[in-house]
Amino acid sequence: MESFRREVREWLSANLVGEFAELRGLGGPGREHEAFEGRLRWHRHLARSGWTCLGWPGERSVQEQVVFHEEYAEADAPAKVDIVGEGLLGPTLVAFGTPAQKERFLPKIKSLDELWCQGYSEPNAGSDLANVQTKAALVNGQWVINGQKIWTSNAHYSDWIFVLCRTEPGSQRHHGLSYLLVPMNQAGIEVRPIRQLTGTSEFNEVFFDGAVTAEENIVGQPGEGWKIAMATLGFERGTAMLGHQVSFRRQLDAIMAAAPDHMREKLTRAWLELHVMRSHTLRTMNDDPGPEASVLKLFWGGWHRRLGELAMESLGPESMLDGNEWQRMFLFSRAETIYGGSDEIQREIISHRILGLPK
Known part of the structure; x- marks a missing residue:
């Protein structure tokens, strides 16, 4: 494994040069607007060199994925532009897609020729995702879609969206939902960016007014959308989280270097918790994400939010100045x-599916 680590490190050192060197540290949650076109060129360069979609079956072992994500973060390489396609939809299609769907979509996800976004949340179906009201009906060989999605990351950059919608009239909750693959570039779809606390707009509203997609662009059978949507969410907690944890450690190191002495106990606790997070991630990592993924989501979301608070405390009054990097992290980590x-939904999953508590 050390030889593979050396290979990754040497490749990143040799390729993060020229225009790509200027992209170091750019992008990521709350910063998707940064050098998007440049990061897309970098991501396609990664693809041509065989460094995308490492988590797909038959690509790389879990250990190799861990090494790649850690070295990628250590190199301060720019954030990838299509984590939704590569990390969420791709594995979902590998697991549930038809041979034709895999042939049509997987190569273009891998090459970054098509970018994806996720159509899950709605104004009244966020944490309570089973309350989805966006509807689709099969008409003359096409699914016709009407409704609204919200908090859709990078919809304004995306070519396709996978949509959880209600295809069985009169159905409720988890029943009657389907998982559709829908092209974004059509008259029936409108994207409206949402301005965030950070002043950026990576989240969007997406409106469907008679939007269409081909009948065969359904993953699984009609009514199986909930099962497939939950599998997609499970893939979100994969080996890439170890790369995020390297970034978390670098943020923590920077805060510790600048913090006053009276914060030592809080920062020590944060350091210990970060190591616990890494140990839990490694211990539960496998190819079939289960409810343990909710433990990790609950842990890292709360930890990073608390880190943002520590960053503001370490800076004191200066933390209130606009344009401060720690202020941006503090504000965006509210959403994590x-x-x-x-968090409430993760606790529900943990209580029922791990602890076996009654509803």
Whole structure:
């Protein structure tokens, strides 16, 4: 494994040069607007060199994925632009897609020729995702879609969206939902960016007014959408989280270097918790994400939010100045205990599916 680590490190050192060197540290949650076109060129360069979609079956072992994500973060390489396609939809299609769907979509995800976003949350179906009301009906060989999605990351950059919608009239909750693959570039779809506390707009509202997609662009059978949507969320907690933890450690190191002495106990606790997070991630990592993924989501979301608070405390009054990097992290980390499944929902999953508590 050390030889593979050396290979990754040497490749990153040799390729993060020229225009790509200027992208170091750019992008990521709350900063998706940064050098998007440049990061897309970098991501396609990664693809041509065989460094994308490492988590797909038959690509790389879990140990190799861990090494790659850690070295990628250590190199301060720019954030990838299509983690939704590569990390969420790709594994979902590998597991549930038809041979035709795999042939049509997987190569273009891998090459970054098509970018994806996720159509889950709605104004009244965020944490309570089973309350989805966006509807689709099969008409003359096409699914016709009407409704609204919200908090759709990078919808304004995306070519396709996978949509959880209600295809069985009169159905409720987890029943009657389907998982559709829908092209974004059509008259029936409108994207409206949402301005965030950070002043950026990586989240969007997406409106469907008679939007269409081909009948065969359904993953699984009609009514199986909930099962497939939950599998997609499970893939979100994969080996890439170890790369995020390297970034978390670098943020913590920077805060510790600048913090006053009276914060030592809080920072020591944060350091210990980060090591616990890494140990838990390694211990529960496998190819079939289960409810343990909710423990990790609950842990890292709360930890990073608390780190943002420590960053503001370490800076004191200066933390209130606009444009401060720690202020941006503090503000955006508020969302990390909500998106991808709120803390309340993660606790529900843990209580029922791990602890076996009654509803």
